[in-house]
Amino acid sequence: MKSKYTADRKMPGAFEGETVTRRNFMNVVAQGSGMVAVAAIALPALGFAIGPIFKSLPWSWQPIGTPSDFSETAYSTKVVQIVPDVGEVGNSIAYVRSRNPAIDTEPETKWNHWVALSSRCMHLGCPVRYVEAAERFICPCHGGVYDFLGEVVGGPPVRPLDRFYTRFNPANGLVELGPRYSVNDQLQAFSPRDPAQPLNGIGQYLYPRRFSTAEGPAGY
Numbered sequence: 001m002k003s004k005y006t007a008d009r010k011m012p013g014a015f016e017g018e019t020v021t022r023r024n025f026m027n028v029v030a031q032g033s034g035m036v037a038v039a040a041i042a043l044p045a046l047g048f049a050i051g052p053i054f055k056s057l058p059w060s061w062q063p064i065g066t067p068s069d070f071s072e073t074a075y076s077t078k079v080v081q082i083v084p085d086v087g088e089v090g091n092s093i094a095y096v097r098s099r100n101p102a103i104d105t106e107p108e109t110k111w112n113h114w115v116a117l118s119s120r121c122m123h124l125g126c127p128v129r130y131v132e133a134a135e136r137f138i139c140p141c142h143g144g145v146y147d148f149l150g151e152v153v154g155g156p157p158v159r160p161l162d163r164f165y166t167r168f169n170p171a172n173g174l175v176e177l178g179p180r181y182s183v184n185d186q187l188q189a190f191s192p193r194d195p196a197q198p199l200n201g202i203g204q205y206l207y208p209r210r211f212s213t214a215e216g217p218a219g220y
């Protein structure tokens with residue numbers, strides 16, 4: 001039968017009277033203390049780093065003009081805030097017009113009386129520019145082209161331009177712009193996705209919404 005003393009077993013660092021059980025116990029205590037110390041430093045840092053991934057960005061309705069500022073046949077360019085509390089880098093451009101029942105055939109809701117297109121290209125995110133004479137949105141990076149509705153008519157973008165919710169606020173008499181949402185080729189609304197993520201067919205399941213993107217008023 002094996003001795004219970006570490007000295008008898010000639011274990012490294014053994015001293016008189018030390019048992020194997022005591023050594024194992026001290027090992028567990030030392031390693032446990034080390035793990036607690038590491039966790040005390042690492043967990044807050046980890047939480048700080050990945051916490052925002054699971055937290056939706058806050059958003060608010062932004063006034064962008066009176067109803068008479070917008071026509072059905074031309075887009076107005078509006079500077080809008082898409083990331084709060086980061087200054088001008090959080091701003092972007094939205095192209096806004098009144099809904100035109102003759103061409104806007106997607107179901108009308110209380111959030112789309114004004115059509116507000118995001119200027120972020122759905123290939124890799126470059127800013128697109130509206131060319132009024134051609135009634136096209138052109139991306140300077142890789143030649144993406146979108147028609148008047150924001151649907152892709154040329155180049156590599158994988159889906160139509162994203163949109164923003166809009167509403168009329170009777171309290172101030174202004175048109176207001178809400179958070180961004182994405183659309184598929186039928187202009188059906190989805191929660192906001194990133195550029196290069198197609199939404200047709202299985203794409204909507206392959207590329208789910210990031211937790212950090214703001215959920216819209218319609219709950220998408």
Ligand code: FES
Nearest residue numbers: 121123139142144
């Ligand atoms: S980023 Fe617009 S076409 Fe590539």
